[in-house]
Amino acid sequence: MSEKKSAVWSRIAYACGTFGHDVFYAMLGTYFMIFVTSNLFRSDDATRDAYMIGIVTTIILVLRIAELFIDPFIGNIIDKTKTRWGRFKPWVIVGAFVAAITLALLFTDMGGLAVTNPTLYLVLFAIVYFIMDVFYSAKDVAIWSMIPALSFDSHEREVTATIARIGSVFGGQLITVIVMPxxxxxxxxxxxxxxxxxxxxxxxxxxxxxxxxxxIILGFGTKEQESALRENKTDTSAKDVFKVLTQNDQLLWMAIAYLVYGLGSNIVNNFNLYYFIYVIGDATKFSILGIINVVIGLLAVALFPVLTTKFSRRKLFFSSIIIMVAALAIYFMAGTNVTLALVGAGLFALPQPLIFLVVLMTITDSVEYGQLKLGHRDEAVCLCVRPLIDKLAGAVTSGIIGMTAIWVGMTGNATAADITAPDLLKFQIIMFAAPIVLLILATFIYRAKVTLTESEHARIVEELEERWEEINV
Incomplete structure (x- = not known):
């Protein structure tokens, strides 16, 4: 097989991996809480059900926040992994297998224990959820940490990340299409x-x-590229892991901006299905939104390399936020109008793949920024920040979703007819007003603190190569 054809197949295999990964991410991050609030607890005692939903929501929030402190160490372990299959692929495959089994178990009442023995159920739920989250994190970190291992060129990374993101967008939005059917x-x-x-x-x-x-397809179809710059002269010790995250200021500020943005976008994304079930009153129309998001999401991602040649990443970020805020205004005015709701929700989803790629590319480039500043290269430790932030945002959002669903009566056997006007207003404040504030705040942080541009990264790589040559003369 020619080198060019091999590269094409490698990118396709990588995109298959990210496709499946975002299928899982959507199940966990968006639809699991709907299962918890609408189906897991459905006894004749509404107060008891609300109490159990609140406990499960709290467990998820506590475990995901606690597990955040483990993620950097997972990244550090991956950085030190050496196998015949490479540094990342074993973690991707094993992580996927264990996470899939444990998530399926979480989508049950564990043999009726949720009713017959609630205390035992909650203990088992916490254990299984923690195992699932750890292995999912290992897979998440490993998949996206492969990008800086494939190339040092920013544009080439953008092409690779774009193809990977096409796969992930398709996977994440396919779930939106098929979930209710x-x-x-x-x-x-x-x-x-x-x-x-x-x-x-x-x-x-x-x-x-x-x-x-x-x-599995990713594991068999990809191969890491070796480079002298990828060989650390000194390994990062466990006690120094958090120093990497705090002393790399560009990584840190990008993470903070992305966290605030993620809170805003996740609230809306996770409430979309609630809106169609409990406001519009027709969950089958939700699949239409999935189809719309697949088309516009793939279009947005495919255009990313072109857009970055005409506009800077910073301009793409700012423009995307403006579109999302305008979309929320349209969505808020939709009421029970399906067409207007689809326009608002679709427009809100349109720029999200672009923002993801801007963030991913900036974090990826921060690997070399940190290597120059700190004297050692930490690919997986740096790249674990993006999934770490996603998990933190998802944990906080899950708490917000669960508590809001209880607050406004969107639980158990409730239907759209049961939601009162005051409860609907509360729901709209959480779903629309709060995210607008968060998106604007994220924009201010990004504009003021993130300065790692494409040209600055190119200069850093050039300086690193010159230093490496001097060392090895």
Whole structure:
């Protein structure tokens, strides 16, 4: 096979891995909480159900925040991994397999324990969730840490990341298309359009299988490129891991801006299905949004390399935020109008892949920034920041989603007809007003503190190469 053809197949395999990975991410980050609030606890005692939902939500929040302190060490272990299959692929495949099995188990009441023995259920839930989260994190860090191992050129990284993001956008939005058709097809009880536990378990098994298959394809179809610059003269010790994250100021400020942005965007993304179930009253229309998001998401990602040649990453970031704020204004005015809601939700989703790529490229370039500043290269430690922030934003968002659903009555057997006008207003404040404030705040942080541009990165790489040559003369 020619080198060019091999590179094409490698990129396709990588995109298959990110496709499956975002299928899993969407199941965990967006739809698991819907299962918890609408199907996991459905007894005749609404107060007890609300209490159990609150406990589960708290467990998720606490575990995901606690596990954040483990992620940098996972990245450090991956950086030190040496196998015949490379540094990253073993973590991708094993992580995918374990995470898929444990997530499917979480989409059950564990043999009825949620009702018969709530205390035992909560203990087992916490253990299984923690195992799932650790292995998912290892896979997440490993997949996206491969990008700086493939090239030192910013433009080449953008092309690779774009292809990978095409796969991930397709995977994440495909779930939006199929979630309710799959859940309702396998459900024995439609439950006001929210399906039943059997349907949600089938959805979890199908999604987990797709994610695992994608990881296997990535494992067989990709190969890391070796480079002298990737060989650390000194390994980063466990006690120095957090120094890497705090002393690399560009990595730190990008992470803070991305966290604030992620809180705003995740609130809206996670509430979309709630909006169609409990406000519009027709969950089947949600699949239309998935189709719209697949088309515009793939278009946005495909245009990223072109846009970055005409505009800087900074301009793309600012323009994307403006579009998202305008979209939320449209979405807020939609009410029960399906067409207007689809326009607002679709427009809100349009720039998100672009912002993801801007953040990913900046964090990727911070590897060389940190190497120049700190004297050692930490690919996985730096790249673990992006999934770490996603998890933190997701954890906080899950808490917000669960508590808001209880607050406004969007739980159990409730339907759109049960939501009162005051409760709807509360829901709209959380879903629309709060995210607008967060998006604007993220923009101010990014503009004031993130200065690692494409040209600055090129200068840093050139200086690193000159130093390496001097050392090895």
């Amino acid at each position: 799959v859940v309702l097809f396998f459900s024995l009880n439609q439950n006001g359009g929210a399906g039943d536990p059997t349907g949600w378990l089938a959805f979890a098994c199908i999604g987990g299988g797709i994610a695992t298959l994608g990881a």
